Amino acid sequence: MRRPTSLRALLLQVRDAAAPAQHERLCFLERLRLPPEQLVSVNVVTDRLPSLDEVRAFDLVFLGGAGRHSACDHEHFTDALEQLVRDLVRVGVPFFGSCYGHQFLVRALGGRVIHDQSREEVGTFEIELTADGTSDPLLLGLPRRFDVHLGHHDRVVDLPPNIVPLAHSARCPNQLIRVVDKPVYGSQFHSEMTLQHIRERLLMYADEYLEDDGESLSSLLRATSYADGLLRRFLDLCLEQRASQAVRSTPEPVVSLPSPP
DSSP: OOOOTTOOEEEEEOOSSHHHHHHHHHHHHHHHTOOGGGEEEEETTTSOOOOHHHHTTSSEEEEOOOTTOOTTSOOTTHHHHHHHHHHHHHHTOOEEEETHHHHHHHHHTTOEEEEOGGGOEEEEEEEEEOHHHHHSTTTTTOOSEEEEEEEESEEEEEOOTTEEEEEEOSSOSOSEEEETTSSEEEESSOTTOOHHHHHHHHHHTHHHHOSSTTTTHHHHOOOOTTTTTHHHHHHHHHHHHHHHHHHHHSOOOOOOOOOOO
């Protein structure tokens, strides 16, 4: 689908350093195939969190990863960001949370996230779609099992009642989720990153995620061809929904009937 030049996307970031923030923005731009001016980035660690009215001016919203931050912790931005996420879900703004964003979505809606290094996933792993996942419009046509890029120590353990699990892995039962009847998704994995991107990102956080400063990266990573198009598909679904709503909201033409003889 051709993307209108009026489309505007918002990327909410949780980053302490400029380099990972810039890298993350580049990843989203490349996956979404958007020009830089159509993706606005706000770092909630250092910038003012926008209001709901400000965010509603965007067509879709992303909440990215977090590096050294944890969705289990309470930080200076947590309360306000939780409220914003709840409000976005309530009004139906298209939203996609990646890794930390996935965990924070669950936390904001009343679920539970824990720190669990015994089930961490760092590298490329296989996930499997649930029955709901195979019928979800975001995942139509994908195989039941496919590879994804991961890098997490925390995981979602309890889902709120209004969230449907769409995929799981051997170590992590909630890899991909959706809010019922809403264009709102969360993925534990990083569909915004290519093979080169995940390699670069893990090296940025080698002290947190790698035991040998990256020497074993080649054995941890492989291509993720089926996951590569998920963000682009999400964007296209949002545009299709917007176009459908525009058609439904167009008033029927007034037809003048001839006067009776």
